[in-house]
Structure formats: structure tokens, C-alpha cells
Amino acid sequence: MNIELIAIYAILIIGWPVLIMMSILIIKRGCGFCKKLKGTILEKLMKPTVIGWIYGMFMLGIVSTAYMLKVHWYYAVIPAFLTFLIAITVIYIAIKKWEKEAIKLQAFYNNLEKLVKERTKKLEKAHEKQIRHEKEIQKLKDQFVFIAAHELKTPVTAIRWGIETALSESKGMLKPEVETYLNDVQASNLRLIRLVDDLLNVARIEAGTIKIEPREIKLNDAINDSVRDVESLFKEKSITLKKEIDENLKVIADPERVKQVLINLLSNAIKYNREKGKIIVETSKDANLAVVSVSDTGIGIEEKDMIKLFTKFCRIESNENQEIEGTGLGLFVSKQIVEKMGGSVFAKSKKGIGSTFGFTIPLKE
Ligand code: ADP
Secondary structure, three states: OOHHHHHHHHHHHHHHHHHHHHHHHHHHHOHHHHHHOOOOHHHHHHHHHHHHHHHHHHHHHHHHHHHHHOOOOHHHHHHHHHHHHHHHHHHHHHHHHHHHHHHHHHHHHHHHHHHHHHHHHHHHHHHHHHHHHHHHHHHHHHHHHHHHHHHHHHHHHHHHHHHHHHHHHOOOOOOHHHHHHHHHHHHHHHHHHHHHHHHHHHHHHHHOOOOOOOEEEEHHHHHHHHHHHOHHHHHHOOOEEEEEOOOOOEEEEOHHHHHHHHHHHHHHHHHOOOOOOEEEEEEEEEOOEEEEEEEEOOOOOOHHHHHHOOOOOOOOOOOOOOOOOOOOOHHHHHHHHHHHOOOOEEEEEEOOOEEEEEEEEEEOO
């Protein structure tokens, strides 16, 4: 055996296992990448590609070694073929081991997934139960408020008519201080009536039983009626009212509900205004909607508080409105009513300068 042949044997015997080990290393490194290919056609092509690559390298090795040593290529074939067989066996064992680990990992993953699903289901059930429980409590609370307000409505209305009759029938016959007491009782009773009405409205809105009967109405009429209803309040604070109204606007709405919303906005504009302040009631058109707004020159609202408006029991804390009474329900009720009639509410304000509250309502075609 000449020296060249020994060199070929040495290269093939030492070189091929090194190449194979490198191949296995590359495959193992590529494991993360292989996971990404899971379920795709590339995953199926992976094994034959690796084997093909090693086989290709093997063929290239034989030819190039034989060429370099200038010997006939078949001197290299036998040892090369033997090492190739060893390589295939090593790769096969590695792949099998790899597959076993993958199966174990898959089983672990499946188990984990099952466990997570079970826990999530349990949590969802508990959450649903909690929500159901909260809804039941809320329903009971709403029912209680509705019943209480409903039961209060009859006596407070009776007190109102009783005092009104007593005051008108006994004109000039009562001692002045008694008349003052009766007037105070009447004012407190009216506040109570408003609170009862607001609570009833909220309860009806939440139960979905609020009655809204839309029909074609003249917006101008609803505005004039509402202004008339709060006329005495305007006088009390010497507030001047300006109307910039399109008299021909016709809308599809429930007249009583439109009045309810307008009275609420107007009484707020008076309540939160300064003495001798101003209020402007405006109407305009925006596409197929009528826009109504009530602007005042009152205390205004800070930017950060704007988001709270129109929510239930919203009372904005400030030095200026500490003394002003209210339930925090008027704007909430107004919003619900306007939305039920197909419109929306809006508000703009600047602290210390004034506010504009308004709503839109569908125009008659
Ligand atoms: P309230 O009965 O308290 O007036 P509303 O729901 O009508 O209830 O109003 C909620 C809150 O919004 C009021 O407490 C007040 O702080 C603020 N607000 C409403 N209208 C005005 C306004 N025109 N100017 C300033 N603040 C207002």
C-alpha cells in the first residue's frame, strides 16, 4: 500500500465522521427553526434534504480526494462507502432520539394546553356566576328604587296640591311667618318631587320601560313651552334669555320628552349661572339632524371633569357649586332620552366663562 492510499484512507476515516458530527450539530442548532416549519410541507422535506446534502458532500469528497491525489477514484470508494454507512446510522440514531424528545415535548405541551383550558373554563364559569350575581343584586336595587320612588310620588304630589290650595285659599288670612313656612315647605317638596321623578326616570330607563312616543313636532313650540316653565327661575336670578331659533324646524320626537330635556338644560344653565348672567338658546341644521344648544355665562366646568358629565349621579365638586342643590341625574336622564329618540348629546365648557349643553334630534324629512 503506498503512502498516497494511506492518506486517502486517513482523510476518509477521520474526515467523514467530523463532517457527520458537524451535520448533526447544524441540525440540532436548526431545531428551533424546524419547530417553526411544523405542519408545513418544508417539515417533510427536511430529512431527505439533510441526507441528500451529506450524500452530496460524500460524493464530492471522493471525487475531489481522488483528483488531488491523482489516484483512480475507486481506491477511495470502499472506505468512503463504509464511513458513509456509519454516517447514515449515526444520523438515523440522532433523528430517532430527536423524534422521541419531540414526542415527549408534544405530550407535555398537550397536557399543559389541556390544563390551561380546564383552568380557563373554571375561571370563566366563576366569572359568569359573579356577573349573574351582580346583575341580580343590581336588579333588586333598581326594583327597590323604583318601588320607593313610586310609593313616594303619591304623597309628595298630595302635599304639593295641599300646600298650593292652602296658600291660594288663605290669601291675606295667614300670619306672614306662617306663609313663609308654607312657601319653604312647598320649595322643599318641589325638590323632593324632582328627585322622585328623576329616580323613576332612571329606573324606567334601566328597566327599558321608559315610554317614548315620537311624532312630528315644531321644535320652536317645545322650546317656547320649556322656557315658559322655567320663567320664574330666570326672574329669581335676573338672567336674560336670547333665542336664536329657526322657527320652521320640524323634528320627529316625543314632545314631552324634548321638553323634559330642555327644561333640564335650561334649569342647569340658570342654576350654575351667576346673577344677571345670560343664556342663549340656539337651533340649527346639521345634515338630517336639528341641533339645539343652551349656552350660559356661568361657573363653567374644568376640562378634566367633562368626561364625567352625563353619567349617573355625576356631581362636580368645586367651590362655586357647593351650595347648589342637585341629584346628578338630570344630564344622565337627558342623554338616555335623546339617544332613544335617535339623537345625541354634547357639551362644551370653559371654567369661569360658561358652558354650552345641547343635543341633536332627527329632522322631519
Ligand atoms: P344636577 O341635578 O346636579 O344639576 P345634572 O345631571 O343636571 O345634575 O348635572 C350634573 C353636573 O354637571 C352638575 O352637578 C354640575 O356640576 C354640572 N353641570 C351641569 N350643567 C352645568 C352648567 N350649565 N354649568 C356648569 N356645570 C354644569
